[in-house]
Amino acid sequence: MHFRITGLPAEPFAELFGLSDEALAERRAVRVVADQPHGYPCRVSLTDAEPGQSLILLHYEHHPVDSPFRSSHAIYIREGEQQYDRVDEVPDQLRRRLLSVRGFDGQGMLRDADVAQGTALEPLIERLFSDTKVSYLHIHMARPGCYAARVERA
Known part of the structure; x- marks a missing residue:
């Protein structure tokens, strides 16, 4: 089965980088500098920031559905x-983490979920998509619980 993994589009966040720290705080966001490798995962490129690189940490509604599974969490960009x-490629950022993968139907209702190491992501994607009622998957970093990426059938 072929699958497509996508990060978030960059455009909705572009204006944030020109804001002052005070203006970011008004939006419940903060500017941070990566101080370790693999600790600051960008949700746009699905790459990890290198130490010394600047990011913005903000609250983001990643599952804006009209169901009890509507959800949001903090993300780095x-x-x-x-x-x-x-299509059919898993970024290194996901490969090196423990992931929670959640399968949703067209109404935003959870159909199934499981946890897997990123090195074993493809079999889990295939298993979740074997349920024809699963429309899309959300990948989360299992330990902090934050949203990472979306997966669709390709």
Whole structure:
């Protein structure tokens, strides 16, 4: 089964990088500098920031559905990144983490979910999509619980 993983589009976040720290705080966002490798995952490019790189940490509604599973969480974004959008490719950022993968139907209702190491993501995607009522998947970083990416059938 072919699948497509996408990060978030960059455009909705572009204006944030020009804001002052005070203006960011008014939007419940903060500017941070990565101080370790693999600790600051950009949700646009699905790459990890290198130590010393600046990011914005903000609250984001990643599942804006009209169901009890409507959801939001904190995410990191990095300036100048391009949206990850690939078929049958898992980015290194996801490969190196424990992931929670959730399958939703067309009404935004949870149909199934499981946890897997990123190195074993493809079999889990295939299993969840074997349910024909599953329309899309959301991948979350399992330990902090934050949204990482969307998966669709390709």
